[in-house]
Amino acid sequence: MFHKEGHKIIFLTFVFVVGCSLLVDNFIPITWLRTIVLIVLLAFLIIILQFFRNPKRHTVLNNKQVVSPVDGKVVVIEEVFEKEYFNDKRLQVSIFMSPINVHVTRYPISGNVIFSKYHPGKFLVAWHPKASEENERTTVVVENETYGKVLHRQIAGALAKRIVNYAKINDKVIQGGESGFIKFGSRVDLFLPLDTKIKVKLNQKVRGGESIIAEAND
Template sequence: MIRFHKEGYKIITIAFVLSIIGILLAEKFIEIDWLVKAVQVFILGFLIIILQFFRNPKRVTPLNKNTIIAPVDGKVVVIEEVEEPEYFKGKRLQVSIFMSPINVHVTRYAMSGVVKYSKYHPGKYLVAWHPKASTENERTTIVLENTTFGEVLYRQIAGALAKRIVNYAKVGEKVIQGTDAGFIKFGSRVDLFLPIGTKLNVKLGDKVKGGVQVVAEK
């Protein structure tokens, strides 16, 4: 059975109602049979896209304090040492995962620990793979801490189509690896900032599965 994320319930309901209205109106007001069918197929296709975007497949996370799991589904587009200016103000190993509109957009906690920092930043809507998206787009920055990795930062970044980031992390909250951390609506990216020297299990171009695949380990 297909599961949908709670952040999509309202949009799915609206899309479903509008789809029914559109199909009925096409039947009533368009006299050319093939055009009626074409419009109805287009409407159903749009509804299917909405449904698949908000799907929330059940993932069984192998809990392990010595691993960092992929927080989202997508493609690894950046692996490099960078200066992280917002929280660490120092060198970190950045791993960025780009989500296309067809990926599952649920954000999951990459490790278990305590939320040390959680901040929302309004901003632009550059394409998610743009080099400046990490610092100029709408985004949320969250820092988790545990005894194995110390502090790990992840950043949800809106893309050209994403107009709302949902973040559930609250400072002081204890969270569990693989559980629901939020959602980004319509195209986006997540950056991980890991301690220098962290062993990575992924390379550029790899496609990863959120909540399941190990991206780094001690």
């Protein structure tokens, strides 16, 4: 299954690859060179297809837990001052996505969307310290009575040139449901209450909608 955000790109890529393949057959007489070019074209198509794949995920709904919003690797776990929405200290968990990861963004908790904002910006590499403040990004806050408020921020990277955000204020959303999509590599930051129990470690690989990032402290 391919994500709807990729349908147009997949179609155009397919047309491009087929067109180039026909030209290769007609204008490159050297067999070994023609074979290499065709392999490169096929590889390019496969890369585009795998980037926009949208596998089913089985989210176990739990209002006391925060699930990973994306596939990737945990690169930051630290206490920070979040100044866009909370204006106080929070635990930040950042997940880096490579171009080969699934790029669907999912809601980390169920609840009501109480904040959703897009920020135009730069395209620094996703792990740059200033990326979360200067890059193109979207910020979404979801709240429920059990866990409280969770902020997740999509951040564009050096390759990501478009962020798609589906969250609208007053939407009632389900944990693991689609919140957006980031095209071609980036990262997502989570901002959680200081007393939350972090359930992941640095460099741990996580799966969007399934891996448990944090749990409410009873």
